[in-house]
Amino acid sequence: MRYSAFSLLRNTLSHHKNWPQLWGSPDPQPEYDVIIIGGGGHGLATAYYLASQHGINNVAVLEKAWIGGGNTGRNTTIVRSNYLWDESAKLYETALKLWENLSQELNYNVMFSQRGVMNLCHNVHDVRETKRRVNANRLNGIDSEFLDAQQVKEFCPAIDLRGGGRYPVMGASLQRRGGTARHDAVAWGYARGAAKRGVHIIQNCPVTGFDIEGGAIKGVQTAKGPIKAKRVGMVVAGHSSVLANMAGFKLPLHCRPLQALVSEPVKPAIDCVVMSNAVHAYISQSDKGELVIGAGTDAYCSYGQRGSMHNTEGTLAAICEMFPQFRRMKMLRAWGGIVDTCPDASPIIGKTPVEGLYINCGWGTGGFKATPGSGWVFADTIANERPHALAEPFALSRFSSGYLIGEHGAAGVAH
Numbered sequence: 001m002r003y004s005a006f007s008l009l010r011n012t013l014s015h016h017k018n019w020p021q022l023w024g025s026p027d028p029q030p031e032y033d034v035i036i037i038g039g040g041g042h043g044l045a046t047a048y049y050l051a052s053q054h055g056i057n058n059v060a061v062l063e064k065a066w067i068g069g070g071n072t073g074r075n076t077t078i079v080r081s082n083y084l085w086d087e088s089a090k091l092y093e094t095a096l097k098l099w100e101n102l103s104q105e106l107n108y109n110v111m112f113s114q115r116g117v118m119n120l121c122h123n124v125h126d127v128r129e130t131k132r133r134v135n136a137n138r139l140n141g142i143d144s145e146f147l148d149a150q151q152v153k154e155f156c157p158a159i160d161l162r163g164g165g166r167y168p169v170m171g172a173s174l175q176r177r178g179g180t181a182r183h184d185a186v187a188w189g190y191a192r193g194a195a196k197r198g199v200h201i202i203q204n205c206p207v208t209g210f211d212i213e214g215g216a217i218k219g220v221q222t223a224k225g226p227i228k229a230k231r232v233g234m235v236v237a238g239h240s241s242v243l244a245n246m247a248g249f250k251l252p253l254h255c256r257p258l259q260a261l262v263s264e265p266v267k268p269a270i271d272c273v274v275m276s277n278a279v280h281a282y283i284s285q286s287d288k289g290e291l292v293i294g295a296g297t298d299a300y301c302s303y304g305q306r307g308s309m310h311n312t313e314g315t316l317a318a319i320c321e322m323f324p325q326f327r328r329m330k331m332l333r334a335w336g337g338i339v340d341t342c343p344d345a346s347p348i349i350g351k352t353p354v355e356g357l358y359i360n361c362g363w364g365t366g367g368f369k370a371t372p373g374s375g376w377v378f379a380d381t382i383a384n385e386r387p388h389a390l391a392e393p394f395a396l397s398r399f400s401s402g403y404l405i406g407e408h409g410a411a412g413v414a415h
């Protein structure tokens with residue numbers, strides 16, 4: 001859609017009244033070729049690529065509440081691909097390459113900013129482990145470099161290398177192509193692109209059950225009535241076990257709240273992303289000027305999408321050790337999202353025990369960065385009714401075969 005300067009001015013002054021709708025609010029049809037459950041970034045990206053890459057346009061995305069209102073709109077938007085094992089590196093790097101052209105592809109500014117992501121080392125073990133990861137990344141063609149302490153300071157002058165005296169900074173890995181993106185713009189951009197290609201985006205439509213006959217999916221039950229489809233993709237992050245239970249199978253997932261918080265906005269103070277597994281916190285600065293801060297998951301399973309004082313206290317103590325000058329900043333708000341973590345900290349993508357029912361979940365604390373790649377491989381998997389080559393190692397069956405892909409180190413501090 002093109003806007004002249006005049007139409008931009010008119011829309012600015014119209015108090016939203018004349019703004020064009022980016023996607024409609026259709027009533028559900030009785031039947032679709034494919035149903036995607038979950039209108040987060042991954043579900044919307046899947047619908048978009050089904051339509052744009054595979055010519056499957058008779059698709060509905062069924063969202064329980066509003067699109068992007070789950071983890072997609074709650075995350076701290078760190079994007080990188082420096083995972084350890086070949087399988088993950090290929091998947092996350094595919095996603096990163098798609099990120100690099102996403103605003104152009106969608107003709108929608110997702111504000112992808114390749115400002116560089118540093119993972120700090122605070123002890124000898126960290127240094128060894130980080131160098132191993134840097135080497136593994138480079139063997140997979142991923143940009144990754146090791147910085148010594150002085151180079152860390154040059155890249156991020158705001159950091160205090162003494163780490164509060166407790167955890168001095170001894171070096172870091174740096175992925176320069178990593179960075180951040182605008183989370184809700186990603187959901188909106190994919191939604192607009194999918195809707196333009198005929199996909200129905202149906203909000204306030206929770207799926208409440210599955211119609212399964214002879215072991216095969218026939219459709220879903222929803223708050224807006226039954227809807228038929230022979231292919232259904234389930235992309236509901238922290239609610240994956242709940243839906244799997246409805247379909248009669250179990251998933252090896254723990255669902256825990258992951259929290260984040262933002263400060264009052266200030267002038268540009270830090271122009272990269274800094275993460276530290278050892279002090280257990282990470283930080284970047286949004287375009288509005290807020291410091292965006294996060295850390296690990298709560299230790300208990302819950303569906304409460306809230307922040308909590310004990311978590312905030314621990315995270316901020318760690319941030320103050322790395323950046324003492326932020327001690328006097330006020331925090332504006334905290335929140336939580338429910339993340340679905342697998343025992344090996346890698347996702348599940350592919351078939352389920354129910355024929356025609358596909359699953360994409362288990363991205364845990366780090367799935368935002370994978371959004372375009374996840375949608376790309378999941379759309380291909382559903383369209384061709386067999387796992388995409390990049391998705392194959394991430395099948396649910398790995399929990400019985402034992403071929404786990406341990407990425408706890410890459411997930412590290414939650415992100």
Ligand SMILES: Cc1cc2nc3c(=O)[nH]c(=O)nc-3n(C[C@H](O)[C@H](O)[C@H](O)COP(=O)(O)OP(=O)(O)OC[C@H]3O[C@@H](n4cnc5c(N)ncnc54)[C@H](O)[C@@H]3O)c2cc1C
Pocket residue numbers: 037038039040041042043062063064065066067068069070071072073074075076077078079205206207208235236237238239243258259260294335336337338339363364365366367368369370414415
């Ligand atoms: C605080 C926090 C910080 C994070 N930071 C990062 C980060 O910096 N980098 C990173 O890569 N990742 C990060 N993550 C993880 C990332 O947000 C998720 O892995 C990713 O957004 C998952 O996307 P999704 O589309 O699968 O899930 P979601 O966005 O959660 O979408 C799932 C959707 O399914 C819907 N749904 C659920 N049940 C039903 C039902 N019965 N019927 C219909 N719809 C249903 C939900 O309403 C939701 O909208 C963070 C997460 C949190 C919570």
